[in-house]
Amino acid sequence: MKEKSYFCEKQVTDETTNETNILEHEANDLKDEKYLEDVDTEIAGLVDEIILKRIQRTAKSALKRECSKDLKELLKVETKDTLKEIMNELNIEYKSADKKDDLIDKISINYEDAILKVLKYVDSDCYISLQKILKNNGIIPISGHMDESENSIFMQDMGMLYIAESDDKLYLCAPEQFLKVIPQIDKKSIEKNDEIIKLFRGMLYYYGGISAKEFMERLPEDAKIDLPLEEVEKILAMGEKTCAEYIYEDSFGLNGFLCDIQELEALKLQGLTDDYKQLTKTELLKASRRDYIGDKNNYKKFIKVIKDNYDIPGDGIEQLLEFTYETYQLEGKEELIKKALDHLSVPEFLDSEIINAIDDVCRKIPAWKYNGYTEAEKNNSNRVNIEKVRVGRNDPCPCGSGKKYKKCCESKGL
Template identity: 30%
Template sequence: MQEDIVNADMKQADKIWKVMEENLSLEYHLDRMTKDELVKVAAQYKVKGITSLKKADAVIKVKNSIIEKIDITLDLLNDEGFSYLQNLINGNCIESCETNELINTTYLRNRGILFTGIIDENLKVILPIEVSELIKIKLTKELKENTLRNTEIVKLFAGMVYYYGVLTIDKFIELAESTLEYDIDYERVEMIINNGEELGFDYQIEGNIAVHIDVEEVSEIIEAQERNCEIGYYKFDKKALIKAAKPDFIEENKQALKLEKVIGELFVIDKKILKEEIESYSIAIKNEEPLDACIDVYLRAYQIEADEERNIFSEELTKLANSVRRWSYKGYSQTEIDNKKKTVVVEVKVGRNDVCICGSGKKYKKCCGR
């Protein structure tokens, strides 16, 4: 997702990376923008009526909006954005543009906070003096704590979307209540997760639903979750969700590692390509593709034709499919679902006067059945 954003920025290189003066005036840099870009900046501050104005008047109106309403942008910053602005202010408000900061740079440019261009044939980022003076006062300990909360919320959300495939804001708030140590409301979460999409987390917003970028048929996953209404959402701890929020994250899977090792010993294949193919297989399973079809595609790709070899690999691929955390099962794997069903059967069969299943020798009602 982040790579897609960077590539999209590169396609707009002619707009973003124009020759500019070493000028710290906000008005100068807004004047360098197109009318459409000014409209988009104004929209971030809920300002309308820009399209009907002359360019010079539009620049002044957008400039005043940024200065008067800069708290809107600062209030929704994540920790990386906070640190990035802090470093710019601690410097001379003019820095070389680093590739790893391109997403944050574009995000802040879209809000009229900083601007990009070419000075002496070098890519530069400029923080206008009017903006830097305002931000310098506002980069407080309280704002830093707020950015950490924003970051935690968006990462927990992205992590849940990774495991559940589709997720509404209401469901996120319900699931996150026991994890967070502070209250959150719908409107604020909505703004934070919309920003998260812009910052390259692996989900897209479709109406009131966030969808993981690997989901192929949204309606099918939603319908499958509804059919499995007896299955609750798997409870992941905070650490697991934040880890899963990382763009291009792939969950470690013992069965996948085993399959990777077996194939690596039998075939000469690049390890990176092998990992990608195993991940593609897992994604197909998450998308509820028929198991037999998924296995057949994989076997044909490696030209595995002998019956014995096909049986061995089919068994390993089935084990992998059963261990994959499924979107339709709300984060559970097929193996976990099967085990839950077995547990229910055992619980039903044990009578209160029967010998307890724990092995104590006591009656169930006087032991684990209390």
């Protein structure tokens, strides 16, 4: 979704979670995913091309590489460009004129220190994957490791894991130097990283996007972080690479449903508020859950109407709720109602019931354009502000409608 460039990136991240099954799976299923339905043909084709190129490159290396825990042996089948990509990820210096053997030697010499610096910033999910790798002594059949596929892709990009072939089977191979580093990881630091990432994801659920600096400033007192901003930024950047749940670029985070910061700024202009909802630690941690779209009670009325009138399976309901949440956040209530009525082919007698149910949902969702406040909270805030103003019945209504007070907010009981 970034210039619809981040949309591409999100799709690449989602789909490459299965890339290590390269000899057993085709990339054709990509077009079946829901998020491609609203992407134009040009972008979808570009995404497919990127993924296929990566799969082909990985397959080519895997078929040349034998199972091993020797770092140099694992690296020797890679191209110079791939070696340089690994060195960039690990912050290992090289010269443009370096030959392939020189690059491999530099990686080998600096590998352990570089890996340890990276692993300092990972979260608990990644840590669990690391422990599984260690338990399997660094050689893992691919079919047995795909539960942590995002972490697997991350570790391949960082030069920690390599796909190799043996007896017509694929394996993930970890260099011996990598296995030596894993026990040195401070588990308490990992737990702290985990909480920081969760708090950040929770804040992105409410606000849509926020800088690392503002994130630290807006944390409630019982969730304050005793780390320098630079360290927090490294943790958040690593969180994007390992969990693929948000975008993080130039010290700014965005909710995964957003394309770019310009889209968020446009939404904020609609909300016309500089006031941010104050959040508790409990609220932030609850909202940090994967694919979280709010408390299910928010959708209770809507779900009942749908189940009473449509035969939709459980996963279909979940997709509909995600569609409802995303469309409301990005396009607003009116557009959501229009799309829902069209998508569900709502008969006329059911129009008002569906509309009321959607309106009920929208009043309860913390909106990015309102900086985390719900529509109900925003309207209540406007009501409170109006009550503070003494106004005559024939005076212009302070809500800004242009109508007289007696024909506007007074008639609504405000």
